[in-house]
Amino acid sequence: MQLTRTQTARAHSRRSLTDVQIQVLFIAPTIILLVLWNIFPLFYSLYLSFTEFSVIKPDVPPAWIGLQNYNKLLNDPRIWQYFTLTGRYVVITVALQAIVGFGLALFLRERFKGSGLITTLILIPIMMSPVVIGLFWKLIYNPAFGIFNYLIGYSVPNSGPDWLGEASRALWAIIIVDVWMWSPFVMLLCLSGLKAIPDYLYEAAAIDRASPWFQFWRITLPQVAPLLLIAILFRTIEAFKTFDLVMGLTGGGPGDATELIAVYLYRAAFTRFTTGESSALAYIILVIVIAVSNLYVRSLNRIRGENH
Amino acid sequence: MADIELQQVEKRFGEQYAVRPLDLFIKNGEFVALLGPSGCGKTTTLRMIAGLETVSGGKIILNGQDVTWLKPSQRDVAMVFQFFALYPHLTAWENIAFPLQAEGESKENIKRRVKEVAELLRIEPLLKSRPGALSSGDQQRIALARALVRRPSCFLMDEPLGALDADFRETMRSEIKRLHILQNATTVYVTHDQIEAMAMADRIVVMSQGVVQQVGTPAEVYHAPSNLFVAQFIGSPGMNLVRGNWADGVVTLPGDNRYTPPAGWPEALNRGLSGSGVIVGFRPEAVNIHPNGQLAAGVYSVDLHGSYTMLVLEMGDDHSIHARVSRDAHFTVGETVRFDLTPSMVRFFDPKSEKAIPIINHES
Known part of the structure; x- marks a missing residue:
């Protein structure tokens, strides 16, 4: 009897919370964090982008200057130069990652002895910190004792190119590291796409006398396309924001040969502390990233529509 | 058009026989049904003829040519699968055109032949749809069209009606039979449904546990079963x-x-x-x-x-x-x-x- 009463009481107290209340209770912490760390900074920085302000002068309040920050940035030839450089970097590195990653996925698609181990080994770069990667690739690229030049055929120390020190090569040096680091990510997504293609499609294609080449273009690629596109979308957004690798490898140099837009933004915000102006630049980058990813999402939806 | 000859064809997985050595001669234009309960080796036999499964022993001769070790693409066969195996990302038209495109046929030829086969199967209104949007009966019609369009010397069908609803099955049964009469192409048809085999086949190969029990016309296997298995398996109820x-x-x-x-x-x-x-x-x-x-x-x-x-x-x-x-x-x-x-x-x-x-x- 006693027990039954306690149970009823508990059931009552539980019932006193409606389903909606429970939902709110579970969602609230996330919402609060999101507002504090994402929504508020987002709108506050939008406000700051229209002001003259520096965080190291907290006693000087933000002064409203309208579109002046944007005006200045968009008329600055250097900004356009860095955007162009970033664009080139993004296109080259993402294209290479897509090709290398997809190739690796094709190679690892068939199970063979040791394929599991090889897959794990290939994934290691993703798990490492970009700063650490920057540091040891600096050693790898070192013209005096680095192994990179040795592997590409310069066996005498200091005879090969200084990858990080020459303006014409520094961007490529970063691209090589980025491809090395992130191709496995593309591979992972493509691999799951490849493994989901049912065998019977290839059996039907074999009966239909399709050559391996024809099968690749007409079955494999279209079937993996949605996942490949998602991988490319992620990598494009990430590549646009590349910062840590550059800081670790070249610091934007030599000169401004590897001054990607995110590196420049970092300098504006945290070396020169032109907070208002850098907020405006951040917004320009945001708009570009949203525009580019929208293009991807659109073509992704188109492909998905075809698959159903 | 072609004869199919199996000489002592067998399939082993380790010590386990999926198909015991089997001799069979299918003459040009014949409709032969491989009939038996699931796991009897009928589908394996069909897949060996198609080249999707390698043989463990014996010879497969297609139209006088030894094709035992040739790839499916090197044999002049078309196959209809139980679950259609249509390309989901292609339209019905593209599915039917696929074998022709794979062979590098000219655009006009492809258009003409897809049109012909679509008329034959009365599927013209479906050509723009993707397989996912079609009923299972229509999907199987597309799969049949894809098999027909290349005009292969023989058709292999692996329970083509198995995935269809009961009322569709009878319609498709007569459609396949009509197509066979029109095309007069050698057809090997796998089924576990003895009514289907009786209704469609010129000859029935009854199999059980990897062994051929009897080869004969529907009347022969029905009236003169060679053993107790065939007697019980054929007819509903059996003998x-x-x-x-x-x-x-x-x-x-x-x-x-x-x-x-x-x-x-x-x-x-x-x-x-x-x-x-x-x-x-x-x-x-x-x-x-x-x-x-x-x-x-x-x-x-x-x-x-x-x-x-x-x-x-x-x-x-x-x-x-x-x-x-x-x-x-x-x-x-x-x-x-x-x-x-x-x-x-x-x-x-x-x-x-x-x-x-x-x-x-x-x-x-």
């Missing part, structure tokens, strides 16, 4: 099989029944039986009920099937047999009926070897 004893010119059956075999059979039984035991086999429609019948049995149940009535009779304890009688006849459960068997429809089996006893001067 009535009643265990008895053969002595002094009479077969003693359960329920104190004594049956005199028709003319010609006593000699065959004396010669063919390994002991005194015998199994008498007869189809439900071989049972003729009349008051002076030689045999007697009790009525166990009376099932009206619309156009006829199926009686379940009990001969002695636990020996039930099926009898097909006119739908106008009336019986009450529990009453005893007397009947005879149509002499030409009675078969005898040896209980030990499970094989049919052959008779020489007797036509089925």
Whole structure:
């Protein structure tokens, strides 16, 4: 009897919370964090982008200057130069990652002895910190004792190119590291796409006398396309924001040969502390990233529509 | 158009036989059904002919050419799969055009031939849809069109109606039959449905546990099954099989029944039986009920099937047999009926070897 009463009481107290209340209770912490760390900074920085302000002068309040920050940035030839450089970097590195990653996925698609181990080994770069990667690739690229030049055929120390020190090569040096680091990510997504293609499609294609080449273009690629596109979308957004690798490898140099837009933004915000102006630049980058990813999402939806 | 010849073709997985050495000759234009319960090796046999499965031994000869070790693409075969195997990201038109595009046919040719085959199968309105948007019957029509469009020398069909709804199945059955007559292409058709095999095939290959049990026309496998498996498997219900004893010119059956075999059979039984035991086999429609019948049995149940009535009779304890009688006849459960068997429809089996006893001067 006693027990039954306690149970009823508990059931009552539980019932006193409606389903909606429970939902709110579970969602609230996330919402609060999101507002504090994402929504508020987002709108506050939008406000700051229209002001003259520096965080190291907290006693000087933000002064409203309208579109002046944007005006200045968009008329600055250097900004356009860095955007162009970033664009080139993004296109080259993402294209290479897509090709290398997809190739690796094709190679690892068939199970063979040791394929599991090889897959794990290939994934290691993703798990490492970009700063650490920057540091040891600096050693790898070192013209005096680095192994990179040795592997590409310069066996005498200091005879090969200084990858990080020459303006014409520094961007490529970063691209090589980025491809090395992130191709496995593309591979992972493509691999799951490849493994989901049912065998019977290839059996039907074999009966239909399709050559391996024809099968690749007409079955494999279209079937993996949605996942490949998602991988490319992620990598494009990430590549646009590349910062840590550059800081670790070249610091934007030599000169401004590897001054990607995110590196420049970092300098504006945290070396020169032109907070208002850098907020405006951040917004320009945001708009570009949203525009580019929208293009991807659109073509992704188109492909998905075809698959159903 | 082509002949297909299998010589001692077998498939082993380790020590396990999926298909025991098998000989089969399928002549040009023939419609052959591989029939058997699941796991009997019929699909494996078909896939070996297609080249999707390698053989463990033997030879496959297609149109006089040894194709045993050729790839599917090097054999002139088309296949229809049980679950259609359409390319989901391509439209129906693109699916049908796929084999032609793979061969590098010209655009006009492809257009013309897809149109022809779409007209033949009456699927023109579906050509722009993707497989996912089509009913299973329409998907199988597209798959048939894809197989037909290349005009291969033979068609292999792996339970093409297995994934369809019952009412669709009959429509598609007659469509495939009509196509076969129009195209006159050699067709190998795998099914577990004996009605399908009986209705469509010129010849039926009955398989069980990787072994061919009998090869014959539908009438042969139905009326003269070569062993107990075929007798039970073909027909629904299967052949009535009643265990008895053969002595002094009479077969003693359960329920104190004594049956005199028709003319010609006593000699065959004396010669063919390994002991005194015998199994008498007869189809439900071989049972003729009349008051002076030689045999007697009790009525166990009376099932009206619309156009006829199926009686379940009990001969002695636990020996039930099926009898097909006119739908106008009336019986009450529990009453005893007397009947005879149509002499030409009675078969005898040896209980030990499970094989049919052959008779020489007797036509089925």
